[in-house]
Amino acid sequence: MLQQTRVAAVIPYYQRFLERFPTPAALAAAEEPELLAMWAGLGYYSRARNLQKAAALVAETFPSDYAALLELPGVGTYTAAAVASIAFDQPHAAVDGNVRRVVARLTNDGLVDAGRVADELLDSKQPGRWNQAVMELGATVCLPREPLCEACPVAKWCAARLAGTQNELPLKRKKPEAEYLEKTLLIIRSKGRLLLVPGVRVAGFWDLPEPFKGVRVGAKLGEFKHTITHRHYRFLVFEGVASRIPADGCWFEEEDLGKLPLSTTAKKALRVRV
Ligand code: SF4
Numbered sequence: 001m002l003q004q005t006r007v008a009a010v011i012p013y014y015q016r017f018l019e020r021f022p023t024p025a026a027l028a029a030a031e032e033p034e035l036l037a038m039w040a041g042l043g044y045y046s047r048a049r050n051l052q053k054a055a056a057l058v059a060e061t062f063p064s065d066y067a068a069l070l071e072l073p074g075v076g077t078y079t080a081a082a083v084a085s086i087a088f089d090q091p092h093a094a095v096d097g098n099v100r101r102v103v104a105r106l107t108n109d110g111l112v113d114a115g116r117v118a119d120e121l122l123d124s125k126q127p128g129r130w131n132q133a134v135m136e137l138g139a140t141v142c143l144p145r146e147p148l149c150e151a152c153p154v155a156k157w158c159a160a161r162l163a164g165t166q167n168e169l170p171l172k173r174k175k176p177e178a179e180y181l182e183k184t185l186l187i188i189r190s191k192g193r194l195l196l197v198p199g200v201r202v203a204g205f206w207d208l209p210e211p212f213k214g215v216r217v218g219a220k221l222g223e224f225k226h227t228i229t230h231r232h233y234r235f236l237v238f239e240g241v242a243s244r245i246p247a248d249g250c251w252f253e254e255e256d257l258g259k260l261p262l263s264t265t266a267k268k269a270l271r272v273r274v
Contacts, residue, residue, distance in 0.1 A: 028056035036261035050074025086128035093118035098138025108159035110171035186240035222272030
């Protein structure tokens, strides 16, 4: 849940999630619509699906070595190394953004292979404590901007501090260019039901349809803006009347919408006013 997401935003989700799925077996048994509804708002839904797949695999026995942890869906080298070292004392350096920053500054090298250096520096007798110490150093002392070098316990070994380049490291990654897109969403109702289609922006969620063959676009109901990573959308919302519906479309009773994994864009569209 914490990947790309602030801790403060995650806490209520985490608590609700653990209440509803207190064990890996409970999570593994959940229906996907409920799982996605519990995750709605956190984004990056593949994480929820991977977490569920991993829960099914660890429900019986939790893997205790790095290679087996790495086999779990959604688990990459950082998570596998953190769990293997902290829970099972195995000598693997956990390299997150904090560690990458510390290593780039210690070596005064913006292009350094942080994983290799972190593995070389690792205290193999206490790998879990070592990993937590380096991560904590990055999170609390070797800050992205204005690192607290005066208070740093490794200052005398730090090449960037000696060279006075600590504020220039690590090198900034180029962000993807912003895209601005305009889309139309249609609110099509019939006999107390609403037409929905499988979402194209976020898989596993239902969304309002865009114009399709067999629909007459009616009055404009309003518009709203929505951003997904670097894509900035302007959604125009219209009424529609369908003489036939798309093959993957489904009618849903409006009173049941609360139980569905409904996309954020559909929720926003249903609230718009001209
Ligand atoms: S001396 Fe400064 S730049 Fe170097 S590791 Fe410590 S806090 Fe980071």
